Amino acid sequence: MGEARQRGGARPGGRSARVQVAVHRAVRELQAKGEPGELTVPTVAAQAGVTPSTIYRRWGSLAQLLSDVAAEKLRPDSEPEDTGSLRGDLRTWLEQYVEEMSSQPGRAMVRDVLGGNQPENAALCSTYLRQQFESIQARALARGETPPSTDVLLDRIVAPMIYRILFTSSVPEVEYFWRLLDDVLEGKPAAQ
Amino acid sequence: MGEARQRGGARPGGRSARVQVAVHRAVRELQAKGEPGELTVPTVAAQAGVTPSTIYRRWGSLAQLLSDVAAEKLRPDSEPEDTGSLRGDLRTWLEQYVEEMSSQPGRAMVRDVLGGNQPENAALCSTYLRQQFESIQARALARGETPPSTDVLLDRIVAPMIYRILFTSSVPEVEYFWRLLDDVLEGKPAAQ
């Protein structure tokens, strides 16, 4: 994750790991409780049973900690569902992704990952997406289908969604993105 | 701009306006000087000849102030150049936009607008883009050309660029986005 790295023999075992888990969990608990005013380094530290200075030294700031937690939340917990066809796989995946990301907590996650000025965490999210797509593509190839490239999927479907989440007040329904998907799959010319 | 709004008779004249200008200028000056560590509310206040509490009361936090300043910076200072054709107008505009946004300060601007949790500022940026596009479209229509819709331009060109700026470590050269543009203009099928 995005924690400050040391050169000397790092020591990731035991206590360090426990602190990491406790702090991340504390963040999630406080986030779940609502009250964004309660979400401060001292509060998180208290909830995690840890000293504030520990958090400052390991994560640097609340924003970086939140960025780490958000990146962790955004890691997919399972393979994309197999529906039997490329189009079905992508539609199902897209439905879940749109729902997750355009929700209030979803938008917050996106903002948080970007917030920490920690390019690695943002890049990680992109990597997660690529991996999901690659597994869908692999299945498609195994079926004899010819899937679009990952870059095309990112440019034509993910990017428009994220752009709207970040820069506009309302995000379209899934149908809008399903349409973008079909344009890609059918090699349609751009809608004018 | 994103400053806290009051219901009672607002008082935007004279002193308030001067403070606003002084504070924004102070932020720009400190940003220009580099040293991100120097960029704190007390420092900005000192540079602007103002009390910190003034900034806290008007802007709430450094992040919101930076968001306002970034939104202001992102406001286009002129009409898009007229090159005589739709494709030329869009290519020229795109060249400048890619150069501006993928630079180090450009990326910082994007992060800053989004940073303040101030959806209005982000939405403003999208509006600026729409306006630029609309003026290019109007010229195209006057020439008898048929320009793509604003949404298509945002989805197919701007969104991929912003996505890469925010989520990946390297942003492609202009040529990449010129290609996306030509795909849109020529109604080409998606590249596989």
Place this chain on the structure above:
DNA sequence: CACACTAACGCAAATATTTTGCTTTAATGC
């Protein structure tokens, strides 16, 4: 133009957060 009204600023005390130096705890390698 003088005057009342009050939004927005300044000032300074009260809080809260962040940094830092030093001590203690406990992983890791031998």
Place this chain on the structure above:
DNA sequence: GCATTAAAGCAAAATATTTGCGTTAGTGTG
């Protein structure tokens, strides 16, 4: 085990943020 030292704890110091209250100066009215 035992030495070594990364990472945590603790507490004082430094900074940043909030808040109450007095002052300044836009704004509307007579």
